Every structure is written in structure tokens, then in C-alpha cells.
Amino acid sequence: MPGELTHSLWVVTLETLYMTSVATVLVVLAGLPLGVLLVLTDRGGLWERPGLHRVLGTFVNVGRSVPFIILMVAIVPLTRLLVGTTIGTTAAIVPLVVAAIPFMGRVVEQGLREVDSGLVEAAIAMGSTHRRVIVRVLLPEALPSLVRGTALVVISLLGYSAMAGAVGGGGLGDLAVKYGYMRFRTDVMLGCLAVLLALVQLVQWLGDGVASRFDHTSPHSRRAHD
């Protein structure tokens, strides 16, 4: 691969990292409260609101069932409203975020549901406010599974971002399609794939590492300090 292309590969990798990391931050910020609300408003939850629960659930299901490529086109007006353009890495962040929020919401919901209801009960019996139950009990107890779930979301964001790149969003997908596919540059294609693969591995490894660092449920964990 000539130096110029190696340089391009470096540039698009940075673009991909930019799209994915900004999207991740936004997705976590929105997905966390969404997941918490899904659990709280459910029947038997701390803040039962069946109507709201149904609305949120429907939103999440619809969001998760629309294919990303269609979603991207469908929300073009929203993208233009927010970013002013529909082309480029910043514009690509909008559909990435919209697509991943419902996913993240489910991940958070799942993680919180795994928390032993006895712990919530103990906290209530000690006179905790609901707020404290969420912040001091539910979220810390679910932390390892929230971290693992977030890694999953980041990995699918990497995939989505490549797709967004392919239709003008920049990043690894853009380069892979423009050079690797249209100009039959197999080396470029393989380079893009290798970088993507490395990124996925890295995220998975980080996710697992951080998650087990926070996991104190096993009596034999070497990491538990005492």
C-alpha cells in the first residue's frame, strides 16, 4: 500500500473513532435514563406508569426493528435540522445515535432487571428514597452488565458507522467502498477490515476487563481487594 493510502487509512480511522466515540457518549447519556425509566415504570416497578411504559416500549421496539440504512434515509430532515448538512462524519452521528439509543435502552433495562429484587427491598426497608435506590443500589449492582452491554453497543456503532460511511459519512466504510470496492484495491479493503476488526477486539477486551474489575459477585475473584 503506497504511503498516501496508508495516510488515508489513518485519517479515516480517526474519522471512525470520532463518529463512534461521540455517538457512544450521546447514546449512553440517553440510553441510561431510558433503560431506568423502562424498569421503573413497569408493573411492580418503583414508579408504576403503565401508559408511559407502553409508549417507551413501543418506541424502543420500533427503533430496533427499522434497518439502519433505512433509518438513515428516513431521518435526513432531522439530520439537516441538527447539523445543517447530511454529508460528513458529524452528520453521520445523528442516525448512529438515533439507531443505538433503543438498543442501549434495552441493554440497561436488561442489566437492571438482573439485580436481585431482595436488594431493592432491603434498601426500601431501610428508608431509602427511590432516587437513592436507583443511584446507590440498582446502577452499582448492574454496573458489570452495563459495561458489557455498552461494549456491545459500541461494537454495533462501529458497524453502523461503516455503513454510514459507505453513503457519504466518511470513515473506514467510505474508504473501503471508494477504493477497495469501486477501484478494486483489495489491499485497501483488507486494510479497512483489519482496522475494524482490531477496533472491535479492543472494545470487547476493554469491556470485559472493566466489567470484571467491577464485578464482586464471585468469591474467588482475584481482583476483589481485601
Next chain:
Amino acid sequence: MIELRGISKVYRQGGREVSALQDVSLRVDPGEVFGVLGQSGAGKSTLIRCVNLLERPTQGRVRVNGKELLSLSPEELRLARQGIGMIFQHFNLFSSQTVAANVAYPLEVAGLPREQIRARVAELLALVGLSDKADTYPARLSGGQKQRVGIARALAPRPRILLSDEATSSLDPETTRSVLALLRDLNRQLGLTILLITHQMEVVKAICDTVAVLEQGRLVEQGKVVELLSRPGSHLHGLCYPPFTTGESAVLRGGQRVELSLSGEHSTRPILSTLARRFDVDAHLLEGSLERVGEARVGRLLFELTGAPDAVSQALAFLREQGLTSEEAAHAW
């Protein structure tokens, strides 16, 4: 201290209604260890959860620490709960937090300053003998240690009442004894009022002053443990002393089968040697037990009396006069 009046609880499950409690009333006095004994499914957990309103009764009144809990606002109820400690069968410790952080939790809820929390946590861990485990996570503790942390956590905000939902049911016998001894000490030293539920007669005998027997959602009996155990015919007596395994036909020497129920002063008197001396009869022991319950001794004895027919009937008359033979045995005679 705790007063439940006419508590009923109906669970609605799908279309079905399950009546878990029916018209249950009980009163726990300050400083008392009160046990509710019942089989699985009797409604014990439902009952104790009604005391701090983890479960809202369908009917009835709940009075704790002088407050009518059902008429409190959510905020008032939250504050009232800080004065009622609770421990659980499965401990319910926060696995993501160290032992010290678990014990500190209710103190944070109560809004204590950090310095005071630290001091109080150290004091509590010393009280339950776990000072060296402060920075350990609960997963690395044994069951008995976990329950001690549970007790320290429950007692942190100095509640005057402790509720115990089968706190020893998942512990081995030895650990059960040590946890019960700890609860007994806390009751004596701090004047802590304890309401516990259990399916284990051992627990009732080991630490309860008063007991209520719960059967299928109804209280069938309530009274002092020693009194009920010394009264053949009481539910508690029946549960504690199932029929002797030595059957009616097992009278080996052609003598008279006698069942004695021992309690109070009788339990300390030399009954058998008295019989032998005064009536010239022999007592052949078949089965029996005598144990300490609180400050008293209770038990029962099955033996066979042999000797001259006259002597035997005089001995039996003596026993009945002393109020020693249980009704069934007198009947058999």
C-alpha cells in the same frame, strides 16, 4: 411496640385470589423476642412484611413505635422505616459494596456526617465480630458472616425494633446457634425488640419469649413459649412433641405405660426416685427429653411402671394428683 390489628392480605394473581393472611392480630411488647412459627406457605413472610409495609395489608391496622403506619405519607413512612431494622433469609447485602459500605448505607440514608458514619461502622463491625472484614466484599464471606453484616447494617441507625425474616434458615445448625446467640445478646444489652418469623422450632425454643403459631394465614395460638410448651394440648406442644415413637403396644413388661409432662417445679424434682421409694414400683424409661427453654426447663418422659398392681395404681394416682400425667396418658390408664 408493634401492634397488628385484624390484618388480612389477599394477593391477586391473574384472575385468582390467594388469601395469604386472615384477620391476624398480635402485639409485641418492648424488649420482647416474639416469634411467629409456621410451615412453608403459612403466610409468615407476608405477615412480617406488613409490619414495615413492604406489603400493604388489604385490611387491618399496623401500629409501630406509636405510629399508625397506614396513615403516614410516603415521606413519613420512609422516616418511620429508618427506625425498623430488618434482616433476611438470603441476607440481601449489596454485592457491589464492601462490608463497611453496606453497614454505612442506612447511616447515609439517615444523613449522618461522614466522620460519624465511619466511627459508627467500626463500632458495629466490632459488635458483630467482623472488624477485620471491613474492606471485603460480601461474596467472600461465609453465610454466618453475611448474616452478621446484615445484622450490623440493620442496627446501624439504632432502631428499637428488628424484624427477622427467616434469618437463620439458610445457615447450618452451628452457625444458626451463634447468630441466635448474637440476637439474644442484642436483645438483652440494647433492649432491642425482635419480631422474627421461622419454621424452625429450635429458633423458638432458643430465643423467643412469646410465640404465635400461624397456620394457613390464621393465628391459631399466641402465648409465652414456656407456658405453651408445658401445656399438653397446645399447638406448640403438639409441634414440639410429636407422638412418641415408642408405640402403645410397646409395653414390654406387662406394666403400666406412663407419659409425664415436665415443666416448672416438676422438672427439678426427683420424681422417679420418689415413686420408687414411696410406692415400691420400678420405672423403666422408654423415651423422653428434658431441655432448657429460656430460664425454664421443659420436657416429657415415657416410661413403664412395674410392681404390685396396688402399688402401681397408687403411684399413678400420685402422679395425677401432682398434675404430672398428661391427659392422654391418664386416659390410657
